Amino acid sequence: MINNMPQLKMGIVSVSRDCFPMTLSATRRQRVVEAYNAKYETQTGKIYECPTCVENEIHMRTALAQLKEAGCNALVVYLGNFGPETPETLLAKEFGGPVMFVAAAEETGSNLVQGRGDAYCGMLNASYNLKLRNIRAYIPEYPVGTADECADMIAEFAPLARAVIGLNSLKIISFGPRPQDFIACNAPIKQLYNLGVEIEENSELDLFESFKKHEGDERIPEIVKEMETELGEGNKKPQILPKLAQYELTLLDWVEAHRGSRDYVAIAGKCWPAFQTQFGFVPCYVNSRLTAKGIPVSCEVDIYGALSEFIGTVVSRDTVTLLDINNSVPEDLYDEDIKGKFPYELKDTFMGFHCGNTAAGKLSFCEMKYQMIMARSLPEECTQGTLEGDIVPGNVTLFRLQSTADAQLRAYVAQGEVLPVATRSFGAIGIFAVPQMGRFYRHVLIEKNYPHHAAVAFGHYAKTLFNLFRYLGVEDIGFNQPAGMLYKTENPF
Known part of the structure; x- marks a missing residue:
């Protein structure tokens, strides 16, 4: 660790x-x-x-x-x-x-x-x-x-x-601008400084140059062996492991060379649109491994996602992940596997997903695969590097600390669980259940303009996170309000 x-x-x-x-x-x-x-x-x-x-x-x-x-x-x-x-x-x-x-x-x-x-x-x-x-x-x-x-x-x-x-001693290291179609993850960095956090924004070209310099690094075989042990029978793409190991060493060396005066580091990385064609893989699995080592890595240059992941890591003293609040649960799946078995309505459920950035220890099973969404328009060979599997069932806390477009701090926190129900889908994914999720989705996540990424801590930590956000001076903290407690924007009729 x-x-x-x-x-x-x-x-x-x-x-x-x-x-x-x-x-x-x-x-x-x-x-x-x-x-x-x-x-x-x-x-x-x-x-x-x-x-x-x-x-x-x-x-x-x-x-x-x-x-x-x-x-x-x-x-x-x-x-x-x-x-x-x-x-x-x-x-x-x-x-x-x-x-x-x-x-x-x-x-x-x-x-x-x-x-x-x-x-x-x-x-x-x-x-x-x-x-x-x-x-x-x-x-x-x-x-x-x-x-x-x-x-x-x-x-x-x-x-x-x-x-x-x-x-107060964190540096977030980012690589490249936010992808054009994911501007939702873009937010002013002013509030990072107000929190005491430093930010170092780098070019993807700088990262690529460093990656090339790590070619043939003598430490690569040792990292590959670690990966093989971790993946076990899920090692379906062994040919890509040396490149992934090379990239992992690139990031770890970058952290040590660039932490400067700060004691702790988180990374906001990029994985598309040109990353996979130039590096020859996607970084999902490496992101998951670093996060499991205590260095959170967010996807799509989500700086406030990386910040939230770091907070979750420190509060829980455990591995976290960053997921899209992604898709609704189909009604037939709900009827077959959830209804009557768990105390949730259909609108309380959703699927949390990312391509493959969740650590192996937080998956019920895992396989090294290719990024299916990217492979729809690119050669499969350059999209390898995702870690797929259903997320482990159990208690979870969804949360995010975010700057608005006009540089105001907002946050949300909601407790729920990942259900022990097969997702029947791809990626690192789980079926989440949060009480009154439908109302929370509309009157907090949509109404307050939050991006699609949620930090996920494995356990119930909402009380601590709520108190922390208050301590940090956040005045607008959303949560999944119980039935009968109206949101300000909720129609009482």
Whole structure:
């Protein structure tokens, strides 16, 4: 596995208002740390307990130095009592990484005099001061809790924090302009910079030159052997593997030579209209292999698709894919294989498809084939390189972070599943079911002008993604609203 994902080092700092006992906040912090490490150390590592309880600005600077020395890149500000408005928000401002605020619930009705902390009230003032200073901070849905409850809230913050850290050191490398008939994937790059993401746009000719220079690379046989092992009996086009290995090495070397000051990389690649005739293959399988290694590669120079894939990779810590929201499920197939067996109407279902860019580990079976759509107008020999098979059944999350034509950030997220139903079709493809998909398709995807590509994470991660998009400042976040909850554009009659 290539190291293309941030490693999280969480720290927690308790804060205390000067007219409240500091020991109350510090003792409560210790209980949170004990609860967190007991429940989540194996998942996210131990949380660093900062020994300084912040009561004033001097304490704040001391705590910052201790956090820095401990290598913390994400911070929990814990209101063990009411908390000092200025120092606690300056702490968030100067930390320089993702920050969450969480507050202590009162512990017992038998100690509501000296043992009362009023953090419920303090969270209100903290949120007001964060807004005054234009500081982004994550505040949970209900941010007041016991030690165990606060530990759970911090665990929910962890994948969000990883994503924010990753975006702040991400470079997206693209090759070529968007194909003429896929302008839908075109979007202004201004919002990438606003997110902290760098973008390097290259010519396809530069990539082709680099590919030619890798001809005869001594590492090619080793990569071919890896591919043969992965494909197994699905290796139906063995003659194309050396070229695919050459291309994989070209991309991996390009990443290392061009990451520059950034720690993480995603790629927006091109596969047509001239790629296959000049390179002699299609890059789908290589795209899937790099994505499985932790370097997401989008198709059709979809820059915001690559961005979304990277977010999904970091949040899920798993392989993702990028699919067309492609075609409806035929009514006869629905009647035969879905109706009465699964709790979905026909309009809740659709087929998610791409030519062959989904990793082998996310397919129920796979075969190396040629790109059937391209081969309708080109020689089959130059369209080889797709990885075909039905996508594994199970829970999925569809999502996308997108800039509009006028450079506004929008996002959507919807949870559903891939059904264990044979697709009877070609490509990397699955039958998806999302509750109220028909309405979501019309009033979010069409109404908000989203392109046809959706990032797909394998599991349910909508809660984290929704919170992440809010943290990033996205105001328009679409989701598949339940029946009875009307979209703004939905006709109530």
